[in-house]
Amino acid sequence: MDFLDEIEASVPALRRYARALTRNADRADDLVQDCLERAISRRGLFAPTGQLEGWLFRILVNLWRNATRSERRRGEHLPFEDLPVEPSVPPAQPGRIALAEMSRAIDRLPPEQREALLLVVLEGKSYEEAASILSIPSGTLMSRLGRARSALRSLTGGSDEPRLRSVK
Amino acid sequence: MSTPLTDTDLHAFVDGRLPPGRAAEVEAFLARHPEKAAEIAHWQRQNEAINALFAPLDSQPLPERLRPRPIAARLGSRLRWPQLAAAATVLLALGGAIGWAGRDLLRPAASELLIADAVAAHALYVKENRHAVEVAATDRDHLVTWLSNRIDRPVTPPDLTAEGFSLVGGRLLPGYEQTEAGPAALLMYENAAAERVTVYITAASPGKLQPDNSSTAPA
Numbered sequence: 001m002d003f004l005d006e007i008e009a010s011v012p013a014l015r016r017y018a019r020a021l022t023r024n025a026d027r028a029d030d031l032v033q034d035c036l037e038r039a040i041s042r043r044g045l046f047a048p049t050g051q052l053e054g055w056l057f058r059i060l061v062n063l064w065r066n067a068t069r070s071e072r073r074r075g076e077h078l079p080f081e082d083l084p085v086e087p088s089v090p091p092a093q094p095g096r097i098a099l100a101e102m103s104r105a106i107d108r109l110p111p112e113q114r115e116a117l118l119l120v121v122l123e124g125k126s127y128e129e130a131a132s133i134l135s136i137p138s139g140t141l142m143s144r145l146g147r148a149r150s151a152l153r154s155l156t157g158g159s160d161e162p163r164l165r166s167v168k
Numbered sequence: 169m170s171t172p173l174t175d176t177d178l179h180a181f182v183d184g185r186l187p188p189g190r191a192a193e194v195e196a197f198l199a200r201h202p203e204k205a206a207e208i209a210h211w212q213r214q215n216e217a218i219n220a221l222f223a224p225l226d227s228q229p230l231p232e233r234l235r236p237r238p239i240a241a242r243l244g245s246r247l248r249w250p251q252l253a254a255a256a257t258v259l260l261a262l263g264g265a266i267g268w269a270g271r272d273l274l275r276p277a278a279s280e281l282l283i284a285d286a287v288a289a290h291a292l293y294v295k296e297n298r299h300a301v302e303v304a305a306t307d308r309d310h311l312v313t314w315l316s317n318r319i320d321r322p323v324t325p326p327d328l329t330a331e332g333f334s335l336v337g338g339r340l341l342p343g344y345e346q347t348e349a350g351p352a353a354l355l356m357y358e359n360a361a362a363e364r365v366t367v368y369i370t371a372a373s374p375g376k377l378q379p380d381n382s383s384t385a386p387a
Contacts (some may be wrong), residue, residue, distance in 0.1 A: 019217075034238050102221065106221075121183065127176075127179075156214075
């Protein structure tokens with residue numbers, strides 16, 4: 001499998017992650033296209049000992065960060081802290097989180113928490129891989145993960161739920 | 169019992185990354201701490217929800233703009249050139265039998281300087297689109313006469329049509345200062361894929377191409 005085939009094998013995962021980050025299929029594909037162009041034109045910079053997919057994810061994350069940063073400068077998106085807090089709706093069924101509610105809650109996570117949570121949960125990256133993709137120490141990754149999970153819990157009304165035990 | 173449980177253990181438990189022994193310790197801990205158990209159960213449901221929302225990979229064929237091969241082909245002529253530039257320029261210049269007197273006598277150091285010059289000119293002008301050459305191949309007679317006069321050698325553009333390359337035109341380059349070699353001519357060729365090859369022609373002679381030996385009498 002050569003370099004380009006290997007890249008192609010990673011494209012579906014890159015798209016999935018980009019869609020979850022941006023919540024917009026067109027924007028996600030723009031991001032992935034940008035990422036692929038960069039990777040291919042800079043293939044000389046890729047060290048063959050490294051993980052190709054991790055390198056692609058790192059490029060994607062950096063492009064996304066650049067994009068969200070400039071959007072925030074243009075004022076298109078409100079920072080998380082300024083969003084009005086909606087009263088959280090109790091889950092429709094105990095023990096199940098309504099997907100639409102979770103989807104809204106993820107949108108409201110600060111970008112750095114969303115990046116971390118989605119890499120680990122959606123892409124199944126190990127904590128080390130995720131930290132390396134995000135260029136942060138693993139302690140920072142764990143604390144972002146912790147904050148993301150607490151935030152999602154309060155945003156989806158989880159703290160008001162009846163106590164449930166996870167049963168195997 | 170082993171080391172105390174940490175937050176990382178709890179995350180790893182939820183993410184299914186704990187070895188069975190350690191996971192059993194977490195379960196035992198949660199059985200004793202219902203508050204924490206409720207939180208951890210919520211984390212697990214978050215994971216399920218995230219995967220339900222986003223996980224299915226798109227099984228449709230990739231759109232053209234996300235396929236690496238077409239992207240590479242589109243970037244191709246731009247990206248392959250820096251790597252091939254040196255080889256192409258040197259091979260053609262050395263192999264082209266284009267009136268480069270005394271090339272066998274060139275010292276390695278001197279030829280390296282010359283090659284560096286040729287590569288720099290190549291890199292600068294292959295990127296140009298409308299201004300790649302000063303005189304186009306449509307004006308071939310004028311091009312040949314002009315360059316021959318200026319570098320004081322007969323210039324005969326090699327025929328590369330067998331290789332798929334046709335002459336775009338040429339330009340005059342400033343001389344090689346340290347060696348007083350006089351101006352150089354650059355011929356540019358292009359193929360159907362818009363890949364470009366340049367031929368660098370100089371009247372430099374061995375005596376003039378020894379930069380650390382300026383006391384040598386010019387040939």
